Amino acid sequence: MGKGQAAPEGAHAHHHHHHEPHEAEQLIAHAEQVCREKGLQFTPLRRRVFERLAASAGPLGAYDLVEQLGRERRISPISVYRALEFLMEAGLIHRIALRNTYLPCAHEHGAGETTVFLVCSTCGNVDELASSEIARDLAGTAAQVGFRPVSRAVELEGECQSCRESE
Amino acid sequence: MGKGQAAPEGAHAHHHHHHEPHEAEQLIAHAEQVCREKGLQFTPLRRRVFERLAASAGPLGAYDLVEQLGRERRISPISVYRALEFLMEAGLIHRIALRNTYLPCAHEHGAGETTVFLVCSTCGNVDELASSEIARDLAGTAAQVGFRPVSRAVELEGECQSCRESE
DNA sequence: GTCCCTGCTGTTATATTGTAACCGCAACGG
DNA sequence: CCGTTGCGGTTACAATATAACAGCAGGGAC
Ligand SMILES: [Zn+2]
Ligand SMILES: [Zn+2]
Ligand SMILES: [Zn+2]
Ligand SMILES: [Zn+2]
Numbered sequence: 001m002g003k004g005q006a007a008p009e010g011a012h013a014h015h016h017h018h019h020e021p022h023e024a025e026q027l028i029a030h031a032e033q034v035c036r037e038k039g040l041q042f043t044p045l046r047r048r049v050f051e052r053l054a055a056s057a058g059p060l061g062a063y064d065l066v067e068q069l070g071r072e073r074r075i076s077p078i079s080v081y082r083a084l085e086f087l088m089e090a091g092l093i094h095r096i097a098l099r100n101t102y103l104p105c106a107h108e109h110g111a112g113e114t115t116v117f118l119v120c121s122t123c124g125n126v127d128e129l130a131s132s133e134i135a136r137d138l139a140g141t142a143a144q145v146g147f148r149p150v151s152r153a154v155e156l157e158g159e160c161q162s163c164r165e166s167e
Numbered sequence: 168m169g170k171g172q173a174a175p176e177g178a179h180a181h182h183h184h185h186h187e188p189h190e191a192e193q194l195i196a197h198a199e200q201v202c203r204e205k206g207l208q209f210t211p212l213r214r215r216v217f218e219r220l221a222a223s224a225g226p227l228g229a230y231d232l233v234e235q236l237g238r239e240r241r242i243s244p245i246s247v248y249r250a251l252e253f254l255m256e257a258g259l260i261h262r263i264a265l266r267n268t269y270l271p272c273a274h275e276h277g278a279g280e281t282t283v284f285l286v287c288s289t290c291g292n293v294d295e296l297a298s299s300e301i302a303r304d305l306a307g308t309a310a311q312v313g314f315r316p317v318s319r320a321v322e323l324e325g326e327c328q329s330c331r332e333s334e
Numbered sequence: 335g336t337c338c339c340t341g342c343t344g345t346t347a348t349a350t351t352g353t354a355a356c357c358g359c360a361a362c363g364g
Numbered sequence: 365c366c367g368t369t370g371c372g373g374t375t376a377c378a379a380t381a382t383a384a385c386a387g388c389a390g391g392g393a394c
Contacts, residue, residue, distance in 0.1 A: 043342070062380070079343065081381065086342095097264040100380065112307055116185045116305065118314045131308050138283065138323060145294055146328025153265055153322045156305060158178025163178045199361070212372070246372060248352065267351060 024054040027104050031092050040090055045075075049083040052105065055094060058124045059101035096126055097153045103128075114138055114152055120160035127160065193269050194221040198259050207257055212242075214304055215252040217271065220260060225291045226268035263293055264320045270295075281319055287327035294327065 029049055035042040042050075052068050055059055060068075062080050069075045085101055087093040091109065093102050098119055106128045109115060114135035118127040120130065142149050202209040209217075219235050220227055227235075230248050236242045251269055254260040260271050265285055265286055273295045276282060281302035285294040301321065309316050 013292075028246050039341080044234065045200065045343070048244045053294075076343090076345070077380080078345090078382070082343080096321070109221045116317075118309060118312065120314075121317065126311040127312055127314065129308050129312065131304060134301060134308065137298060137304055140324055141283050141296050141298050141301065142285060142325070144296065145285065146331065147287075147325055148331060149285075149325040150288065151324045153320060153324070154305075155264070156314065156316040157311070157318045158308055158314055158316040164313065164315060208371080210371070241373095243372090243374070244351085245353070245374090249372075 016151060021055075024051070027054040031087075031090075031104075034090060035091060038090065040086075041107040043117045045079060046083045046086055049080060050087055050092060053087075053104045056103075059096055059099065059103035059126050061099075061101050065102075094128070096155060098157055101126075112136075114154055117155045118160065119155055119157045120163055121157055122159055125160060188222075191218070191221040198254075198271075200258075201259060202256060205257065207253075211248045212246060213253055214263035216247060216260060218267060219252055220254075220271045223270075226263055226266065226293050228266075228268050232269075261295070263322060265322045265324055268293075279303075281321055284322045285327065286322055286324045287330055288324055289326055289330040292327060 028047070028051060031047075031054075032042055034040075049065055050067055052065055062077060062084060065080045065084075066075055066077050069080070084093065084095075088095060088102075091105060093104050094115070094117070095102050096117055096119060103126055107130070110130065110132070112135050113130040113132050116129045116131055116134060118129065120126070138149065138152065138154075184213055195214070195218060198214075198221075199209055201207075215236055219232055229244065229251060232247045232251075233242055233244050236247065251260065251262075255262060255269075258272060258276065261282070261284070262269050263284055263286060269293050270293055274297070277297065277299070279302050280297040280299050283296045283298055283301060285296065287293070305316065305319065306319075
């Protein structure tokens with residue numbers, strides 16, 4: 001589909017994430033460390049998938065990755081999905097359910113925090129925030145009916161500040 | 168795929184929603200009223216789609232509806248999707264992003280409330296709760312970074328009480 | 335060494351979910 | 365009558381995701 005950012009690379013017109021080479025390197029270094037610590041294999045394929053996500057200006061769809069990685073050598077969708085599954089289980093990336101896209105995790109996740117994804121309908125960027133209030137309220141809401149949550153998807157769709165400022 | 172509940176119909180083994188004929192009728196009556204009030208057309212197709220959702224023990228996928236409605240007369244996916252889109256815009260049904268399924272709305276939605284969906288991984292049922300605390304927290308979180316939310320998806324995946332009690 | 339087991343990836347084919355484009359038709363108001 | 369609008373039928377297709385099976389490398393067990 002082409003969910004990658006159409007935003008002008010290099011231009012600093014608005015707030016954005018992990019497309020600076022520097023930020024990408026940081027993310028990759030972090031991923032390496034996490035895998036070392038957890039005894040997980042950061043294989044070449046998984047690394048390539050993660051690198052693409054880290055280098056992207058915004059979240060990518062699985063088939064964006066298939067296409068981008070396929071420029072060098074043909075990669076099948078299933079391989080990409082397997083890498084994405086690994087990265088998600090390792091906590092290195094997130095999936096945006098509203099868009100069927102994936103993005104590298106921007107920060108450490110505390111146990112008592114819920115991650116909130118702010119998905120801009122205009123520019124496609126996704127911001128990731130953590131909130132312990134929401135974590136507490138969600139836990140309370142679930143407890144009301146005896147529900148034991150295992151995973152959470154909290155996603156807001158709307159317009160980000162920079163898009164709003166440029167109308 | 169068959170996302171409809173495999174749960175035993177008729178047996179009241181666990182907490183469930185809108186599969187009693189009575190509840191289904193209530194939902195349909197409510198939908199009729201909403202459409203009348205808003206000047207929307209509750210056409211036969213839209214009604215059939217809604218009826219199926221109202222009669223189901225759990226959320227249904229679009230192709231579940233295609234199959235169920237197709238028993239009488241072939242209905243194309245696009246028609247079902249159009250009906251679903253209408254029903255969502257009318258606020259009569261919700262879509263569960265984590266599962267790509269649809270379910271009738273169980274209650275009125277206040278302006279200052281956020282709906283939380285509790286999706287049981289075991290039985291597939293979805294419970295719908297409203298929380299003004301979460302609405303407030305989400306608004307606050309979004310405001311921190313100047314984000315203006317338009318729609319929200321707050322979905323917890325886990326185990327519901329009845330499934331937990333029967334281990 | 336050989337054997338087996340596990341984890342990772344490749345290959346092929348398929349399933350599932352969602353849309354585009356175009357058309358006919360009925361209703362409604364000129 | 366005529367144009368417009370909304371609804372839904374038909375066909376074809378796009379986008380997302382998974383199943384099933386095979387090879388291969390590494391690491392122990394024997
Ligand atoms: Zn994160
Ligand atoms: Zn934006
Ligand atoms: Zn509702
Ligand atoms: Zn359950």
